[in-house]
Amino acid sequence: MGGVFKALADPTRRFLLDLLFTRDGRTLTELESELEMTRFGVMKHLKVLEEANLVATQRSGREKLHFLNPVPIRQIHDRWIDKYTQSRVSALLDLKNSLERPS
Amino acid sequence: MGGVFKALADPTRRFLLDLLFTRDGRTLTELESELEMTRFGVMKHLKVLEEANLVATQRSGREKLHFLNPVPIRQIHDRWIDKYTQSRVSALLDLKNSLERPS
DNA sequence: AAGATAGGTGACCAAAAGGTCACATGTCAA
DNA sequence: TTGACATGTGACCTTTTGGTCACCTATCTT
Numbered sequence A, B: 001m002g003g004v005f006k007a008l009a010d011p012t013r014r015f016l017l018d019l020l021f022t023r024d025g026r027t028l029t030e031l032e033s034e035l036e037m038t039r040f041g042v043m044k045h046l047k048v049l050e051e052a053n054l055v056a057t058q059r060s061g062r063e064k065l066h067f068l069n070p071v072p073i074r075q076i077h078d079r080w081i082d083k084y085t086q087s088r089v090s091a092l093l094d095l096k097n098s099l100e101r102p103s
Numbered sequence C: 001a002a003g004a005t006a007g008g009t010g011a012c013c014a015a016a017a018g019g020t021c022a023c024a025t026g027t028c029a030a
Numbered sequence D: 001t002t003g004a005c006a007t008g009t010g011a012c013c014t015t016t017t018g019g020t021c022a023c024c025t026a027t028c029t030t
Helices: A002-008 A011-022 A028-032 A039-051 A071-080 A083-100 B002-008 B011-022 B028-032 B039-051 B071-080 B083-100
Strands: A055-060 A063-068 B055-060 B063-068
Touching (some): A002 A071, A002 B002, A011 A039, A011 A055, A011 A063, A011 B002, A028 A039, A028 A063, A039 A055, A071 B071, A083 B071, B002 B039, B002 B071, B011 B055, B028 B039, B028 B063
């Protein structure tokens, strides 16, 4: 469980999740090209994300495909926000968003 | 924004949030008594939580009261879980919980 | 006023984390 | 089958982080 929080603590790893959120199934090399870092650094970060179960992988020949797993993030949410608080907080954030980006 | 993730990365700070989740408005000394750590360590952790806006404080004489703020946690959730995924994932977790703790 | 109580600051040290590199294995394609 | 490509490992260094302590200020109580 603690691995998830450690994994989310680094900005590079959050950016990797952002990349996978927009499009799944990318290879290491493809992800590396989006970052100003050597392949080895990206590999370490992906390993942390994988061990935290935030990223699932699948081999395909010499390539390794990466997929975002949203479940642990939902569990973080549920730890400190009960069902009653939830509706209040999300209503507040919806209001805030609609004020910042008026449609 | 990054401060929130760093704040959540440490187990002691998560435990502090757990304590405030069960009961709000505690003082530093009261929180310290629940931990195997000196007051200074706890103070540092509370400062990190406060700067991350996960804990709000209020002075009352020589005491400082601490309150849990759930908003940033909801924002983490919304970053990687869209409205469609949300219902699927939460349904999955509800099922998992009902299987683990049959009522 | 004086002791006790609650909280705060800066220096300091040990442990952990982020990043790079030399080197190595497995897979594809001509 | 040879070279290019995709990924993997371990050592190494620098920076950040967690924790303690000496010392300090503010507030309450008698």
